[in-house]
Amino acid sequence: MDLFLQQVFNGIMFGSTYAIVALGLTLVMGILNIPNFAHGHLYMLGGYLLFFFGSTIGLGYWFGLIVSVAAMGVVGVLMERIVYRPLNDQPHINAFIAAVGSLLFLESFALVVWGSQGLRIPNPYPQMIEIMGITTSIQRLLVIIGAVLLIAGLHLFMKKTILGATIEAVAQNREGAMLTGINVNRVSAMTFAISAGTAAVAASLLSPIFMLSPSMGAILGMKAFVIVILGGMGSIPGAIFGGYLLGLIEALGGGYLSAAYKDVFAFGALILILSIKPTGLFGQKEV
Numbered sequence: 001m002d003l004f005l006q007q008v009f010n011g012i013m014f015g016s017t018y019a020i021v022a023l024g025l026t027l028v029m030g031i032l033n034i035p036n037f038a039h040g041h042l043y044m045l046g047g048y049l050l051f052f053f054g055s056t057i058g059l060g061y062w063f064g065l066i067v068s069v070a071a072m073g074v075v076g077v078l079m080e081r082i083v084y085r086p087l088n089d090q091p092h093i094n095a096f097i098a099a100v101g102s103l104l105f106l107e108s109f110a111l112v113v114w115g116s117q118g119l120r121i122p123n124p125y126p127q128m129i130e131i132m133g134i135t136t137s138i139q140r141l142l143v144i145i146g147a148v149l150l151i152a153g154l155h156l157f158m159k160k161t162i163l164g165a166t167i168e169a170v171a172q173n174r175e176g177a178m179l180t181g182i183n184v185n186r187v188s189a190m191t192f193a194i195s196a197g198t199a200a201v202a203a204s205l206l207s208p209i210f211m212l213s214p215s216m217g218a219i220l221g222m223k224a225f226v227i228v229i230l231g232g233m234g235s236i237p238g239a240i241f242g243g244y245l246l247g248l249i250e251a252l253g254g255g256y257l258s259a260a261y262k263d264v265f266a267f268g269a270l271i272l273i274l275s276i277k278p279t280g281l282f283g284q285k286e287v
Helices: 002-032 039-056 061-087 092-114 138-160 162-172 174-179 184-206 216-231 236-256 259-276
Strands: 128-131 134-137
Touching: 002 039, 002 134, 002 138, 002 162, 002 184, 002 216, 002 236, 039 061, 039 092, 039 184, 039 216, 061 092, 061 184, 092 216, 134 138, 138 162, 138 184, 138 236, 162 174, 162 184, 174 184, 216 236, 216 259, 236 259
Parallel strands: none
Antiparallel strands: 128 134
């Protein structure tokens, strides 16, 4: 029983990270209708910026987190303005190629600046605690708490603010939003900033636990797309639910079967669920 509870906790922790990253990806896909393949690498860059601001410059963990999230918001705006906005009226294949190019650029940038050797951010809360037979560090618990607060805050932002309503309007009908006077370009830039910022939050929460590497965003980016498809394309509740579902599948499969195949379980779940419900768990058929 203790092993089961421990694996469930681990699944919730990883699922919290997956949910945050998939949430940012879902927002961007809703605005542009184009997958941002570089999203996992925005997560990677957020981790390195925390290392730079928090450790290299010496701002400390929390100030470094705030500055890195703000910096990644700027990176998101620049990516939307330079990479994607000029391709709005172009064939979708052009945006796909641009996304892959952005992915390669970000990974190469990290390699040049920080090198290929893994780096570690000092863990601000390494103390171990035990709750109901579950042994964990405070930092791992902080990952879950931070994810819940971020998801709740983003939900309130989308549902209770004018800017959130405009983002939803653009996601539902871009042309219709333009006709009502909404500045679509500004909304797109703001959405990219939020998306990149959430990726930085996820990286900042998890990076003190695992080492940083320039390639660490590749597998997470793939899993984020798995989660978005599992939950239903463009569905924010689906992204959240899919993130936690994937985390639990990996943790339980890795704990009871083999940790070496935990990534296989994720893609196996994708195939199984889509064979039963092709639109995803929360997706709706187009009419």
